[in-house]
Amino acid sequence: MASRKTIIGIIGGAETSQENYRLAYDVGKYIAGNGAILACGGLSGTMEAASKGAFDNSGCVIGFLPGGEKSEANAYVHIAIPTGLGIARNILVVRSSDALIAFPGSYGTLSEIALALNLGKTVVYMPGTWDLKKIAPVDSALFKEAFDASQAIGLALNSLKGGGAI
Amino acid sequence: MASRKTIIGIIGGAETSQENYRLAYDVGKYIAGNGAILACGGLSGTMEAASKGAFDNSGCVIGFLPGGEKSEANAYVHIAIPTGLGIARNILVVRSSDALIAFPGSYGTLSEIALALNLGKTVVYMPGTWDLKKIAPVDSALFKEAFDASQAIGLALNSLKGGGAI
Amino acid sequence: MASRKTIIGIIGGAETSQENYRLAYDVGKYIAGNGAILACGGLSGTMEAASKGAFDNSGCVIGFLPGGEKSEANAYVHIAIPTGLGIARNILVVRSSDALIAFPGSYGTLSEIALALNLGKTVVYMPGTWDLKKIAPVDSALFKEAFDASQAIGLALNSLKGGGAI
Amino acid sequence: MASRKTIIGIIGGAETSQENYRLAYDVGKYIAGNGAILACGGLSGTMEAASKGAFDNSGCVIGFLPGGEKSEANAYVHIAIPTGLGIARNILVVRSSDALIAFPGSYGTLSEIALALNLGKTVVYMPGTWDLKKIAPVDSALFKEAFDASQAIGLALNSLKGGGAI
Numbered sequence: 001m002a003s004r005k006t007i008i009g010i011i012g013g014a015e016t017s018q019e020n021y022r023l024a025y026d027v028g029k030y031i032a033g034n035g036a037i038l039a040c041g042g043l044s045g046t047m048e049a050a051s052k053g054a055f056d057n058s059g060c061v062i063g064f065l066p067g068g069e070k071s072e073a074n075a076y077v078h079i080a081i082p083t084g085l086g087i088a089r090n091i092l093v094v095r096s097s098d099a100l101i102a103f104p105g106s107y108g109t110l111s112e113i114a115l116a117l118n119l120g121k122t123v124v125y126m127p128g129t130w131d132l133k134k135i136a137p138v139d140s141a142l143f144k145e146a147f148d149a150s151q152a153i154g155l156a157l158n159s160l161k162g163g164g165a166i
Numbered sequence: 167m168a169s170r171k172t173i174i175g176i177i178g179g180a181e182t183s184q185e186n187y188r189l190a191y192d193v194g195k196y197i198a199g200n201g202a203i204l205a206c207g208g209l210s211g212t213m214e215a216a217s218k219g220a221f222d223n224s225g226c227v228i229g230f231l232p233g234g235e236k237s238e239a240n241a242y243v244h245i246a247i248p249t250g251l252g253i254a255r256n257i258l259v260v261r262s263s264d265a266l267i268a269f270p271g272s273y274g275t276l277s278e279i280a281l282a283l284n285l286g287k288t289v290v291y292m293p294g295t296w297d298l299k300k301i302a303p304v305d306s307a308l309f310k311e312a313f314d315a316s317q318a319i320g321l322a323l324n325s326l327k328g329g330g331a332i
Numbered sequence: 333m334a335s336r337k338t339i340i341g342i343i344g345g346a347e348t349s350q351e352n353y354r355l356a357y358d359v360g361k362y363i364a365g366n367g368a369i370l371a372c373g374g375l376s377g378t379m380e381a382a383s384k385g386a387f388d389n390s391g392c393v394i395g396f397l398p399g400g401e402k403s404e405a406n407a408y409v410h411i412a413i414p415t416g417l418g419i420a421r422n423i424l425v426v427r428s429s430d431a432l433i434a435f436p437g438s439y440g441t442l443s444e445i446a447l448a449l450n451l452g453k454t455v456v457y458m459p460g461t462w463d464l465k466k467i468a469p470v471d472s473a474l475f476k477e478a479f480d481a482s483q484a485i486g487l488a489l490n491s492l493k494g495g496g497a498i
Numbered sequence: 499m500a501s502r503k504t505i506i507g508i509i510g511g512a513e514t515s516q517e518n519y520r521l522a523y524d525v526g527k528y529i530a531g532n533g534a535i536l537a538c539g540g541l542s543g544t545m546e547a548a549s550k551g552a553f554d555n556s557g558c559v560i561g562f563l564p565g566g567e568k569s570e571a572n573a574y575v576h577i578a579i580p581t582g583l584g585i586a587r588n589i590l591v592v593r594s595s596d597a598l599i600a601f602p603g604s605y606g607t608l609s610e611i612a613l614a615l616n617l618g619k620t621v622v623y624m625p626g627t628w629d630l631k632k633i634a635p636v637d638s639a640l641f642k643e644a645f646d647a648s649q650a651i652g653l654a655l656n657s658l659k660g661g662g663a664i
Contacts, residue, residue, distance in 0.1 A: 003221060003244050004236065037245060055169060062228075062245065068261065068285075068418060070170065078169050079203060079228065079245070081262045084418035086400060087616055091586040092258075095234065096247045107616035110630075114609035118585055119234075132608075135632050234584060250584035252566060253450055257420040273450035276464075280443035284419055298442075300467050335553055335576050336568065369577060387501055394560075394577065400593065400617075402502065410501050411535060411560065411577070413594045424590075427566065428579045451566075 006036040007062070008156055009093050011112040012046030012103025012129070020103055023126065024049035026149035027101055032059020034157060039064070039096045041089070042073045042080060046103045051076035064092040091115055099156040101146070104128040117142055122159035124152050172202040173228070174322050175259050177278040178212030178269025178295070186269055189292060190215035192315035193267055198225020200323060205230070205262045207255070208239045208246060212269045217242035230258040257281055265322040267312070270294040283308055288325035290318050338368040339394070340488050341425050343444040344378030344435025344461070352435055355458060356381035358481035359433055364391020366489060371396070371428045373421070374405045374412060378435045383408035396424040423447055431488040433478070436460040449474055454491035456484050504534040505560070506654050507591050509610040510544030510601025510627070518601055521624060522547035524647035525599055530557020532655060537562070537594045539587070540571040540578060544601045549574035562590040589613055597654040599644070602626040615640055620657035622650050 008031045012024060028050035031038045038054040040047040042063020051061045055076035063077035068084040083089040090108060094100065094115045099122040102113050110130050116123045117138065124146045125131070131145075132138045144159075146152035174197045178190060194216035197204045204220040206213040208229020217227045221242035229243035234250040249255040256274060260266065260281045265288040268279050276296050282289045283304065290312050291297070297311075298304045310325075312318035340363045344356060360382035363370045370386040372379040374395020383393045387408035395409035400416040415421040422440060426432065426447045431454040434445050442462050448455045449470065456478050457463070463477075464470045476491075478484035506529045510522060526548035529536045536552040538545040540561020549559045553574035561575035566582040581587040588606060592598065592613045597620040600611050608628050614621045615636065622644045623629070629643075630636045642657075644650035 003227070003242055004239070004246060005244050007245070060226075061169070073170070076169055078171050079173070079262075080170060081258065083258060084261055085420060086416035086418075087613060088417060088586060088589045092247065092249060095250055096245075107612045111609045111612035111616065114605045114612055115585060118605035118609060130630075131633055132628075135629055251586060252582035252584075253447060254420060254423045254583060273446045277443045277446035277450060280439045280446055281419060284439035284443060296464075297467055298462075301463055335559070335574055336571070336578060337576050339577070392558075393501070405502070408501055410503050411505070411594075412502060413590065415590060416593055424579065424581060427582055428577075 005060075006034075006157075006160060007039050007097050008036045008153070009039045009097030009100040009112075009116075010046065010050040010103070011040070011093060011100055011105065011109050013105035013109060014041075014043050014045040014047065016045040016049065016103065020046060020126070020128070021049040023149055024103055025053035027152055028053025028055075028059070028061075029057045030149055030153040032057035034153065036157070037062060039093055041065070041093055041108075042077050044074060046105065048074040048076065062096070064089045064096070087111070094119065094121065097121065099124065099159050101152050101156055102126065102129045122156065124155045124159075126152060171226075172200075172323075172326060173205050173263050174202045174319070175263030175266040175278075175282075176204060176206045176212065176216040176269070177259060177266055177271065177275050179271035179275060180207075180209050180211040180213065182211040182215065182269065186212060186292070186294070187215040189315055190269055191219035193318055194219025194221075194225070194227075195223045196315055196319040198223035200319060202323070203228060205259055207231070207259055207274075208243050210240060212271065214240040214242065228262070230255045230262070253277070260285065260287065263287065265290065265325050267318050267322055268292065268295045288322065290321045290325075292318060337392075338489075338492060339371050339429050340368045340485070341429025341432040341444075341448075342370060342372045342378065342382040342435070343425060343432055343437065343441050345437035345441060346373075346375050346377040346379065348377040348381065348435065352378060352458070352460070353381040355481055356435055357385035359484055360385025360387075360391070360393075361389045362481055362485040364389035366485065368489070369394060371425055373397070373425055373440075374409050376406060378437065380406040380408065394428070396421045396428070419443070426451065426453065429453065431456065431491050433484050433488055434458065434461045454488065456487045456491075458484060503558075504655075504658060505537050505595050506534045506651070507595030507598040507610075507614075508536060508538045508544065508548040508601070509591060509598055509603065509607050511603035511607060512539075512541050512543040512545065514543040514547065514601065518544060518624070518626070519547040521647055522601055523551035525650055526551025526553075526557070526559075527555045528647055528651040530555035532651060534655070535560060537591055539563070539591055539606075540575050542572060544603065546572040546574065560594070562587045562594070585609070592617065592619065595619065597622065597657050599650050599654055600624065600627045620654065622653045622657075624650060
């Protein structure tokens with residue numbers, strides 16, 4: 001479809017280190033720079049950093065909020081979806097995304113990585129997040145490590161080429 | 167928020183008359199013309215008509231699909247959300263919208279009207295859809311009839327003024 | 333399946349009249365007496381009345397709660413499902429039920445009637461609830477009025493005979 | 499509440515080894531023997547094994563199915579909930595359970611472990627499943643290894659003592 005936009009999901013903790021905040025900001029900037037939409041959980045930390053990066057680069061940010069109020073969204077979300085589904089909203093971040101980039105985070109982030117792999121979506125993961133390869137034979141075509149923002153967005157976008165994923 | 171976009175939801179049958187197709191197309195056009203985003207179920211009939219109207223007027227259309235594939239969306243959806251939730255996705259059309267405009271439709275449309283009123287959202291309804299006022303004392307501040315596209319979008323946008331709804 | 337239980341859903345307001353409380357209590361009693369499980373939203377009013385009726389007749393009650401805590405359930409729910417999905421939990425009351433009995437209620441009840449009819453499930457409705465036949469040509473094989481508890485449960489159970497519904 | 503039943507969730511692969519089938523069968527038997535209800539995803543493999551164990555011991559099994567048809571459930575499910583939510587139904591297995599026992603499984607099982615830990619629920623895990631402790635500092639009060647069926651059910655039930663979890 002001429003109209004259909006590529007969507008890249010950003011997952012990671014609502015609390016984050018300064019280093020990862022900067023990294024997520026840069027990834028958000030690249031997502032916007034490549035004409036893709038950024039999807040996330042719409043809250044603070046990693047989600048806010050990436051949202052701000054996309055926002056500052058004239059991108060579009062969609063936030064799937066756990067609660068029922070749009071005011072829950074961080075200041076850089078253009079399209080706030082107050083799902084009212086609680087943690088079950090994680091599936092929407094995953095399903096809306098054509099590929100995902102995972103930052104360090106807690107169990108919520110882990111659930112999103114798991115759901116994405118379950119649905120056969122590429123997850124590019126940054127250092128410090130759940131490195132599942134160490135405990136199980138995870139498909140390396142779907143689960144790929146990146147070490148900086150440019151590599152992350154490159155791997156995510158490359159995974160969509162020639163694919164029915166979009 | 168400077169970034170937050172107003173979202174107007176369009177609900178109505180996946181099959182529709184030529185007259186309602188034209189009406190929904192015009193409403194979609196007005197939504198885009200007013201700088202709002204159009205949310206809908208992403209499929210055919212009323213949803214497609216309104217999507218095309220917004221698309222043709224350089225708007226942005228978000229479609230909450232019942233299935234798990236983005237290809238299910240009509241050709242005018244920019245942001246396809248393949249929820250995989252089946253009919254339960256109706257709640258997302260309702261919750262994402264700041265106000266809704268209801269066209270004639272079947273039980274799915276009725277469920278969306280009911281959910282919107284339950285959540286205290288304004289529903290502007292076009293002739294021929296479920297006229298609940300005939301069977302129960304529905305709050306007329308929330309449930310308002312419109313007779314043409316311009317009146318519908320006017321009532322929907324007016325309902326958001328001065329409100330915490332956005 | 334030898335193991336599969338028939339489930340009858342009860343929908344209706346969280347606030348109810350004394351008369352409808354008694355009626356819902358009797359319907360709950362009959363559901364248990366017929367060896368069926370009662371499904372409902374697990375809260376007060378109509379839901380509590382029917383739950384108590386089933387409970388007092390040694391039945392089994394499943395409550396799909398909007399919030400995330402089992403303590404939200406009324407005292408007669410055996411199986412509390414704290415869905416955390418908010419009003420979206422209505423779809424679970426409907427989908428789990430083989431047939432539904434509708435009491436007077438507000439928009440939440442209306443959404444459940446609409447979702448049930450959308451899924452082709454029989455809805456037996458008691459006087460005073462949303463009488464959709466007055467505003468649209470609703471399929472009378474699915475949407476049937478009952479005037480007392482015994483008739484209601486009779487119509488609900490009869491609708492399941494010979495059917496793939498169970 | 500006098501009426502409220504304890505619910506133990508069983509999660510694990512839809513395909514399973516003979517050894518784990520037997521183990522899950524035994525766990526299901528113990529769950530029923532302790533008067534608890536077994537919740538699971540209602541399908542084959544681990545879910546079927548545990549369901550059969552509970553069924554054979556006069557227990558009660560609730561299955562949260564991804565699809566919309568009760569016929570999808572294995573033969574030992576008493577209460578079939580055809581959620582129609584796809585993989586999003588995993589949250590219902592987790593939320594309905596007071597504690598969970600995890601068998602080896604793929605990404606779906608991992609998502610359930612993650613969601614359970616996110617909600618502060620005890621997950622007793624059997625050898626061969628996702629051993630998250632090897633890659634992150636998981637709270638050992640919530641995530642406990644068991645080596646046989648009797649130990650698993652013991653740890654799960656013990657975790658509920660003195661708690662508001664039930």
